[in-house]
Amino acid sequence: xxxxxxxxxxxxxxxxxxxxxxxxxxxxxxxxxxxxxxxxxxxxxxxxxxxxxxxxxxxxxxxxxxxxxxxxxxxxxxxxxxxxxxxxxxxxxxxxxxxxxxxxxxxxxxxxxxxxxxxxxxxxxxxxxxxxxxxxxxxxxxxxxxxxxxxxxxxxxxxxxxxxxxxxxxxxxxxxxxxxxxxxxxxxxxxxxxxxxxxxxxxxxxxxxxxxxxxxxxxxxxxxxxxxxxxxxxxxxxxxxxxxxxxxxxxxxxxxxxxxxxxxxxxxxxxxxxxxxxxxxxxxxxxxxxxxxxxxxxxxxxxxxxxxxxxxxxxxxxxxxxxxxxxxxxxxxxxxxxxxxxxxxxxxxxxxxxxxxxxxxxxxxxxxxxxxxxxxxxxxxxxxxxxxxxxxx
Amino acid sequence: xxxxxxxxxxxxxxxxxxxxxxxxxxxxxxxxxxxxxxxxxxxxxxxxxxxxxxxxxxxxxxxxxxxxxxxxxxxxxxxxxxxxxxxxxxxxxxxxxxxxxxxxxxxxxxxxxxxxxxxxxxxxxxxxxxxxxxxxxxxxxxxxxxxxxxxxxxxxxxxxxxxxxxxxxxxxxxxxxxxxxxxxxxxxxxxxxxxxxxxxxxxxxxxxxxxxxxxxxxxxxxxxxxxxxxxxxxxxxxxxxxxxxxxxxxxxxxxxxxxxxxxxxxxxxxxxxxxxxxxxxxxxxxxxxxxxxxxxxxxxxxxxxxxxxxxxxxxxxxxxxxxxxxxxxxxxxxxxxxxxxxxxxxxxxxxxxxxxxxxxxxxxxxxxxxxxxxxxxxxxxxxxxxxxxxxxxxxxxxxxxxxxxxxxxxxxxxxxxxxxxxxxxxxxxxxxxxxxxxxxxxxxxxxxxxxxxxxxxxxxxxxxxxxxxxxxxxxxxxxxxxxxxxxxxxxxxxxxxxxxxxxxxxxxxxxxxxxxxxxxxxxxxxxxxxxxxxxxxxxxxxxxxxxxxxxxxxxxxxxxxxxxxxxxxxxxxxxxxxxxxxxxxxxxxxxxxxxxxxx
Numbered sequence: 001x002x003x004x005x006x007x008x009x010x011x012x013x014x015x016x017x018x019x020x021x022x023x024x025x026x027x028x029x030x031x032x033x034x035x036x037x038x039x040x041x042x043x044x045x046x047x048x049x050x051x052x053x054x055x056x057x058x059x060x061x062x063x064x065x066x067x068x069x070x071x072x073x074x075x076x077x078x079x080x081x082x083x084x085x086x087x088x089x090x091x092x093x094x095x096x097x098x099x100x101x102x103x104x105x106x107x108x109x110x111x112x113x114x115x116x117x118x119x120x121x122x123x124x125x126x127x128x129x130x131x132x133x134x135x136x137x138x139x140x141x142x143x144x145x146x147x148x149x150x151x152x153x154x155x156x157x158x159x160x161x162x163x164x165x166x167x168x169x170x171x172x173x174x175x176x177x178x179x180x181x182x183x184x185x186x187x188x189x190x191x192x193x194x195x196x197x198x199x200x201x202x203x204x205x206x207x208x209x210x211x212x213x214x215x216x217x218x219x220x221x222x223x224x225x226x227x228x229x230x231x232x233x234x235x236x237x238x239x240x241x242x243x244x245x246x247x248x249x250x251x252x253x254x255x256x257x258x259x260x261x262x263x264x265x266x267x268x269x270x271x272x273x274x275x276x277x278x279x280x281x282x283x284x285x286x287x288x289x290x291x292x293x294x295x296x297x298x299x300x301x302x303x304x305x306x307x308x309x310x311x312x313x314x315x316x317x318x319x320x321x322x323x324x325x326x327x328x329x330x331x332x333x334x335x336x337x338x339x340x341x342x343x344x345x346x347x348x349x350x351x352x353x354x355x356x357x358x359x360x361x362x363x364x365x366x367x368x369x370x371x372x373x374x375x376x377x378x379x380x381x382x383x384x385x386x387x388x389x390x391x392x393x
Numbered sequence: 394x395x396x397x398x399x400x401x402x403x404x405x406x407x408x409x410x411x412x413x414x415x416x417x418x419x420x421x422x423x424x425x426x427x428x429x430x431x432x433x434x435x436x437x438x439x440x441x442x443x444x445x446x447x448x449x450x451x452x453x454x455x456x457x458x459x460x461x462x463x464x465x466x467x468x469x470x471x472x473x474x475x476x477x478x479x480x481x482x483x484x485x486x487x488x489x490x491x492x493x494x495x496x497x498x499x500x501x502x503x504x505x506x507x508x509x510x511x512x513x514x515x516x517x518x519x520x521x522x523x524x525x526x527x528x529x530x531x532x533x534x535x536x537x538x539x540x541x542x543x544x545x546x547x548x549x550x551x552x553x554x555x556x557x558x559x560x561x562x563x564x565x566x567x568x569x570x571x572x573x574x575x576x577x578x579x580x581x582x583x584x585x586x587x588x589x590x591x592x593x594x595x596x597x598x599x600x601x602x603x604x605x606x607x608x609x610x611x612x613x614x615x616x617x618x619x620x621x622x623x624x625x626x627x628x629x630x631x632x633x634x635x636x637x638x639x640x641x642x643x644x645x646x647x648x649x650x651x652x653x654x655x656x657x658x659x660x661x662x663x664x665x666x667x668x669x670x671x672x673x674x675x676x677x678x679x680x681x682x683x684x685x686x687x688x689x690x691x692x693x694x695x696x697x698x699x700x701x702x703x704x705x706x707x708x709x710x711x712x713x714x715x716x717x718x719x720x721x722x723x724x725x726x727x728x729x730x731x732x733x734x735x736x737x738x739x740x741x742x743x744x745x746x747x748x749x750x751x752x753x754x755x756x757x758x759x760x761x762x763x764x765x766x767x768x769x770x771x772x773x774x775x776x777x778x779x780x781x782x783x784x785x786x787x788x789x790x791x792x793x794x795x796x797x798x799x800x801x802x803x804x805x806x807x808x809x810x811x812x813x814x815x816x817x818x819x820x821x822x823x824x825x826x827x828x829x830x831x832x833x834x835x836x837x838x839x840x841x842x843x844x845x846x847x848x849x850x851x852x853x854x855x856x857x858x859x860x861x862x863x864x865x866x867x868x869x870x871x872x873x874x875x876x877x878x879x880x881x882x883x884x885x886x887x888x889x890x891x892x893x894x895x896x897x898x899x900x901x902x903x904x905x906x907x908x909x910x911x912x913x914x915x916x917x918x919x920x921x922x923x924x925x926x927x928x929x930x931x932x933x934x935x936x937x938x939x940x941x942x943x944x945x946x947x948x949x950x951x952x953x954x955x956x957x958x959x960x961x962x963x964x965x966x967x968x969x970x971x972x973x974x975x976x977x978x979x980x981x982x983x984x985x986x987x988x989x990x991x992x
Contacts, residue, residue, distance in 0.1 A: 045831055045958070045961060046831075046837060046838040046839075046956065046958070047838070048902065048904050048958065049839035049841075049904045049954055049956055050839075050841055050904075051467050051468065051839065051841075051904060051905065051954060052904060052905065052906075053905045053906045053907075053925035053926075053952055054466065054467070054928070054952065055925055055926040055928050056906065056925055066904075072902075073902075076964065077898060077961065077962045077963060077964040078894070078896040078898045078962065078963065078964025078965070079896075079898070079964075080896065082897075082898055082901055082902075082962070083896065083897045083898070083901055085901070086897070086900075086901040232896075232897075233895060233896065233897065235897065259896070261896065261964040265894070273894050273895065273896060274894075274941075277941075277942065
């Protein structure tokens with residue numbers, strides 16, 4: 001007779017281990033009982049229960065926000081990245097995006113695992129370390145009709161993929177590029193990454209002596225047409241930023257500070273929950289207004305700036321800093337530098353060009369996605385080729 | 394809102410909806426887990442302590458727990474709590490060794506009038522404390538209405554014998570066939586206390602024309618059921634009309650089907666939906682081809698020189714007045730006469746105390762009911778206590794049990810020279826169920842299964858034998874499937890404000906959107922600002938004290954699955970899953986210490 005050491009829920013608190021004989025009358029007839037096995041064997045999370053709140057609202061497509069979820073996260077408990085995942089889910093739900101119209105592309109790292117945890121019914125590509133921007137650019141060129149979500153981290157985008165990041169922004173690829181920025185290499189136990197601030201302390205107390213790359217400053221300099229920074233612990237700011245970025249045509253870049261619970265949430269860190277909350281200088285709050293929704297009128301006059309994007313969606317910016325102008329690229333750069341010098345983290349929608357162009361316009365490609373053109377259109381024959389060759393002689 | 398005081402024993406008790414709704418406060422999730430583990434005897438003993446008649450109640454209880462069950466707010470149907478209780482009784486081992494041993498007598502004598510569930514509960518609680526308990530009943534065997542009024546095809550005698558036997562085996566003296574005819578005489582026998590658990594033994598009359606003339610074929614429901622139960626009645630006419638819409642009417646019609654009734658009809662005054670019978674009892678009657686005709690008020694028994702031929706009904710309809718009260722008014726359609734050979738009248742039960750003399754010190758109110766304190770169950774005679782249907786009119790077995798526990802506590806306190814109005818608080822245990830990373834002492838994986846049907850005996854066979862139990866009960870496999878539907882609501886989500894770093898992990902993972910971090914406010918305002926709408930204001934909000942950002946954590950207890958994912962995703966252990974166990978106060982419970990704390 002086969003016998004397994006099993007741990008059973010107990011009448012009173014505590015562990016009751018005993019020999020469980022596999023017998024017909026035992027009653028454990030379902031998987032999950034048979035496989036219970038020894039203590040500690042079940043180290044994975046349970047699947048998130050299918051049940052949802054009976055009163056959940058549905059969007060225009062009839063989906064609840066639960067329909068935009070993916071698999072359950074295997075990141076550390078409390079990871080800031082999971083809040084960003086939840087924010088992406090919320091933003092896609094609010095925009096009533098059809099999940100199959102989204103391509104989510106990532107590289108390598110904790111952050112790059114997250115596309116598995118949202119939009120389970122979307123296209124996805126988990127690429128080589130730092131190569132998300134190239135894969136995304138290629139996919140975008142092949143099928144311009146999809147919504148592109150590039151998800152990356154500070155290692156993936158500020159170190160190994162720094163060049164890739166720069167060129168995708170420079171080219172104006174129509175995408176939402178999200179960096180989940182925790183300032184450390186979480187998967188290799190918390191070494192400083194390239195975005196770690198000079199002077200910040202590691203968990204073991206070592207001070208960082210290298211200068212930090214500010215991806216927001218670089219993105220502004222490289223001509224990104226939607227630039228924002230936010231914080232994983234502030235969904236009221238983050239969700240509309242992601243929604244606005246998705247609706248923006250052109251290169252949208254969002255740097256999201258996302259505390260690493262395991263290696264970068266201690267005193268001395270500049271990317272901890274406490275530090276970011278204390279030094280967060282939000283320039284504005286925004287609401288994304290899509291379609292027929294009228295702009296809410298309960299704002300005090302003069303405090304709201306409405307930005308209309310190319311597709312007719314509107315962003316209502318509630319100014320917090322009265323002098324901040326999100327259409328002034330140069331002003332944004334100096335504002336950012338001035339506040340960084342004071343140790344403040346500027347968040348909000350920092351720059352937006354509502355009339356931006358994207359790579360397809362620069363290249364003058366056809367409206368029809370290349371992947372749906374028929375062979376005779378893509379390859380019109382030797383006569384056309386001769387014509388082109390002749391024009392170049 | 395003020396931070397929730399989870400140390401108050403009632404707060405977490407209310408979260409365990411089933412237990413809170415049960416008059417005896419049986420720890421339902423606790424015994425369901427034991428059933429899932431195959432520990433049927435343990436599950437039985439938990440029930441036995443709390444509700445005294447697990448096998449009987451597992452077949453007949455009115456199940457106040459099931460409409461309360463959280464599962465019913467999450468999906469269509471609650472957990473089949475009642476039938477799982479029966480599983481514990483069906484599959485347990487011999488539990489006699491676990492019962493209290495008859496102790497040396499303490500010299501105090503208590504008399505019981507009636508041997509039904511209320512009296513037997515009191516005796517069960519008092520006998521192990523050394524009281525000499527003497528139970529008087531007019532019937533030869535113990536059980537009262539459980540034995541006489543509930544048909545054997547729902548509750549076999551063997552189950553009644555077993556569970557009444559456990560109590561009588563505690564050294565309780567049972568005097569069957571001994572009807573108490575005079576309270577005065579009983580008082581004269583100098584018992585230290587008397588408990589009256591004589592039920593509501595009189596079926597209500599239906600005094601309409603023809604009642605007296607056709608009396609030989611008009612039977613009072615509960616009397617007829619008792620007569621069937623004792624084997625005095627074994628047949629009925631082919632065409633039977635049952636008047637009344639309660640559970641007794643359902644028992645009458647189904648019994649009639651088994652004694653030769655071929656065309657059995659139930660006729661009710663009200664609409665079908667408003668009938669007092671439990672939905673499942675109506676279902677069982679319909680399943681046995683018994684139509685239920687509604688909105689018909691009987692106006693006369695029709696007879697041919699004393700031989701019943703039918704009943705004439707007036708057709709009515711429901712009208713609602715400004716206050717929403719229903720009135721049945723004539724619909725204006727012509728009266729309808731339904732032919733029949735026999736009528737069973739099951740239009741209600743009444744109390745009757747012709748045997749209590751006026752000068753016994755027991756006062757009665759204007760409805761001829763004894764004046765009984767609803768907490769202590771004492772009458773105006775400090776030595777005489779009432780419980781069950783005898784105290785506050787017809788209810789269910791589980792209420793009688795609940796009364797019995799409270800009355801036993803009063804009797805014990807009185808005979809110990811204590812103030813019976815002082816009721817000791819229940820004892821509460823709250824303990825963490827964490828066993829490792831992502832490991833809990835309970836199965837937190839939520840089953841998506843729908844409610845399992847209890848297998849029934851084939852109808853043709855069931856209708857031929859009045860003693861053949863219709864419900865066969867769950868087998869082990871079905872019981873496990875059903876047990877896994879339980880959401881373990883007694884494993885509470887406990888929040889520690891000081892540990893929370895407001896990372897939102899719990900709010901993000903919660904499958905039911907129960908958790909919101911937001912600014913504090915009045916309850917009505919907070920309920921508007923939750924992540925998911927608050928549909929049931931009777932379900933509490935669990936509110937933390939102020940967090941670092943000045944916000945508070947608000948958890949709507951309403952549809953929490955107790956899956957523990959909030960605690961699994963919490964990086965600091967600010968959430969923990971802790972099992973809440975409440976020990977109700979019974980006679981002989983020692984007083985809990987003052988320093989109780991929940992977390």
